[in-house]
Amino acid sequence: MTGKKRVLAVLAGAAFAVFLPALALAKSIWDFPEPVTPVAHETNEVSVLFMRLVMTMYATVFAIFIYSVFAHRKSQGAKPATFTGPRTTLQWLGVLSPFALLLFIDYVVLGIPAYHAAVAMEDTKTNVEMVIKVTGSQWKWQYEYPDEGIKFVSALATTQDQIQNKAAKGANYLLEVDNPLVLPTNKKIRILLTATDVMHSWWMPSFGVKRLAVPGYLREMWVKIEKPGTYRGQCAQICGDGHAFMPIVVEALPEDKYKEWIAARKAERVAAETAAGKVMAKEDLMDKGKAVYNKVCAACHQPDGKGVPGAFPALAGSKLVNGPFLDKDGRLIKDGHLDRVMNGKPGTAMQAFKGTLSDVEIAAVVTYERNAFGNRMGDTVQPTQVKALR
């Protein structure tokens, strides 16, 4: 190998040795979205440390590899050596030392911070100031504030027109919901997770948390949000056709604003309970029902009530919808329309909505279904009836 070629080979190796660690050291490249909780900060630091080290290791080995590829070529007149393993003590040391170094990197340089971050992340039970329960269902999230008696469903707010490319996409396309989860800042919040149908996964990149929501089991995690703001995430576990359409939006408010929000929600609840005691006009039920339908039901049964053949039954012209729902004693008819909406159909995507919808919402949506998509039953379901049948 000529002197000039050797210089070139060394330069090629050196370029990789320098270039790749430079890439590795540029912190911003490996950063996750802006961390706003202690867990997210620590996760980000550990992860960036991991990536830098790993990329440096890669660059080092790759540089040796590239040097060899350039220097040890037959066309350069290289004569093959015949060694098949280390022989002298020095060679043995040379062979073994990378492994000692790797062990040290694995279990000390990376292992200790990773251990610390894991312990901090799993510390869900100490100094908890507040509890939130999150329930995943196909394809929306339900948030519950057990201490305040507040619960609501949070579903995708992006319109079908945007998704089907019939309207321009908004700035928060697919990452916007009707009712965001509102949380106070600077409080340690324990989040309990479960699901009603299949597994979902609650992932909020800025909080550094992701956990499976498992039907029938409670999982937990914690957040302490340091900065007010709106944070966006998505379901991370394939959960059926609507997997891409169940975003998570958290609005973090300072303590006082949060208290105002809680008070307003409670007032709404009182109003809703009062309304549930009244007889509602059919038009009001229809208006309200249409809104509920489009939010809760249309994802499967389609906005036109025609369903998806083979997957989700049509409501338009359906025998069940166009049939009675109460027997002569005023009890629910099993597998009648109202029973199906309130109690669901086990083993299918049709869930029991009495857990997630209010009396008014159930009454309204059933009334709507009976009088829309060409169905002409003409009757109404009243909130008081639903309340009595729960």
Add this chain to the structure above:
Amino acid sequence: MTVAIPGVAREAGHEYPAGIVRWLTTTNHKDLGILYMSFGLIMFLVGGLFIMAVRAELLFPGLQLLSPSMYNQLFTLHALVMVFGAIMPFATGLNNYLIPMMIGAPDMALPRVNNWGFWILPLAAILLLIPFFLQFVGIGSGATGVGWVMHNTSLDLQAGIGIDFAIFAVHLLGLSSVTSAINTVVTVLNLRAPGMPLMKMPLFVWSWLITAFSLILVMPVFSAAVTMLLTDRHFGTHFFDAGAGGDPILLQHLIWFFGHPEVYIVLLPAWGLIPHVLSTFARKPIFGYKAQVYAMWAILTLGALVWGHHMLSSGMPLKAELYFMFSTMAISIPTAYLVFSWIATIWRGAMTFETPMLFALGFIAHFGMGALTGLVIPDIAGYAQYHNSYVIVSHFHYTFFGGGIFGMMAGVYYWLPKITGRMYDERLGKLHFWLTVIFFNLTFIPQWFAGQDGMPRHLVDYAPQFATANFVSSIGSFLLGAAQLILVYIVIRCARGAGPKASAQVWEGAQGLEWTLPSPPPYHTFETPPTVK
């Protein structure tokens, strides 16, 4: 697929049926090897088409081509077809073709089982794919669309006939894999030529012996798990139904107990053949042979003990999470050993860069990236960001494609002249390599950064902030797919007998019994065992 092998059918003294009957009834290891490899190649193209449809949907935000249900089916089928239809059968084909020749045996020890093992495969593929086509004539709701590990239990309860067909397909695939694994073990342990103790076997044979043990260990677990799923779905058991006292997470444990060793099942054959290629084209003996064997055993053993690192966000207890993190890190030691010995094998050699060597070197570069990112991902806290995001998609394609497929490609070009007796076009081979490298990285580097920015996987539609990464990745995947047609052209040309004749030795530096035979080798080889010096 009937590939005419020049010279074979005319061989005197060995009569066998011609045409399709030959291929249906053959118990010859070379015929079956060719069948396995052809099947693998066809499935590689089918799986590629599936994912290109998926990537076409992902070119832009919004729904353009596919319904969400169709999208879910296609990415699930892509994974199942690529892993069980393409990479594993292809590796089994190389194994079938080469192992008897490498150890100086007349054939595999159980030739009839070998025939059954292969012919189960097309049936399994039909079972897997038929619900996809049935939906177009209004039967069922399509193929399985729950991801290749099929572990979102209750979802499976609603998933229609697709998942049932997939379960039966998995049963058959498992049967096929286990028969070929048992055959390999029996052959390797009993039929080695005199003078070839275990520790003198070619590394490719070693890697397959270890793969075979891994298959025998984990394939039955996979079959059992999906059988439990089947009885849950149709026969009233409640293994995975929390409402009746079962545990959905149990299914994840069972499937990942199979799923992680499966990664090594895909990679081990590649790790076995890479040293052959490197040693041949560096004209230098394999570095650290014995320790490579031990390292592969160590990876098999550790690999069976770390499945939980796929489930670090499922809410396991902290102690279990720590165990799975630290045990996973331990795998870096034997893996690093393999990488170092590959580099030590070419170090101070006299290298030339024919296509197999390029793919072997490309394998080291890309697999190294997959392996090192694999050291990052079991970080428990970081896992909350990596898991089920595009980071994972990018990572495992660096191991499966950058490792498994690059390795298989090196094997194809290395042994193609031996199998067909014809040299391929070196310029086309090199073109194939460089296009594959460029487009592979173009496809999968953007995915890492999309995932890091918060994009979950399995999304039919995504937020505009991920648009650039997805667009680049989609374009990369189309070009990557198109580049593979060069390989198809090369293989078909050689199989049809075009191109210059290959010598017995083929490569200047090649060593081993298979290179002492003419190219292509006679229908029956080593009826009297050769003596290995």
